Amino acid sequence: MKKQLVVLTGAGMSAESGINTFRDADGLWEGHDIYEVASPIGFKNNPELVLDFYNQRRSQLLTVSPNTGHENLVSLEKNFNVQIITQNVDDLHERAGSSNVIHLHGELRKVRSTSDKDLVYDWDKDIVLGDLCEKKSQLRPHIVWFGEDVPLLEKAAEITMKADILVIIGTSMQVYPAASLIEYVAPNTPIYFIDPKPAITENSFNNLTIIKDVASSGTTELLKILSHNE
Structure with a gap:
């Protein structure tokens, strides 16, 4: 056995x-304060910034290998x-x-509904405002953010x-x-x-x-x- x-x-x-290891020595993630791009309140305050941040991470992931x-x-x-x-x-x-x-x-190559955490989808392209789940709610990165x-x-x-x-x-x-x-x-x-x-x-x-x-x-x-x- x-x-x-x-x-x-x-x-x-x-x-x-x-x-890239997300968090640099100065505590920033790719030049951003962590809570700007990795917290529910950051997403609420500036969803486009957060979506762009993860779109860049996802794009980079698709160019590398194990x-x-x-x-x-x-x-x-x-x-x-x-x-x-x-x-x-x-x-x-x-x-x-x-x-x-x-x-x-969480996983970069997946997204989920903002209204139902169990609605998770495979996703390799950019997420933009207006991308909705089947319940007509905005999609977000399938990432566990600070405070979650x-x-x-x-x-x-x-x-x-x-x-x-x-x-x-x-x-x-x-x-x-x-x-x-x-x-x-x-x-x-x-x-x-x-x-x-x-x-x-x-x-x-x-x-x-x-x-x-x-x-x-x-x-x-x-x-x-x-x-x-x-």
């Missing part, structure tokens, strides 16, 4: 594909039941071939609780509630943390191994470690 391997991924997972890190996670499915829980809104895990992916913060609930968090916590191995890639573990998922793993579960600038130390958790590297080469190292431990 295959072990359950749960992978938590953040912006560093996709950085090598050319996806990197070696994404592909390495797919190869882990040969020997493990792999479940990916990502904070990323890109679809690079799916395009690489990963079978089980949960997007905590994270609907898949409970499901993600349940998956993390069942992990035989936890892998964390390219996330500072500073953004809540996603960062709280590490608290759900069973005691002494092996944890592998892959990041070139790790925000935690090896004495932060029991059975923690830090791989101080970017996603592509870090996951290559992980594959070697896991193959030796089988």
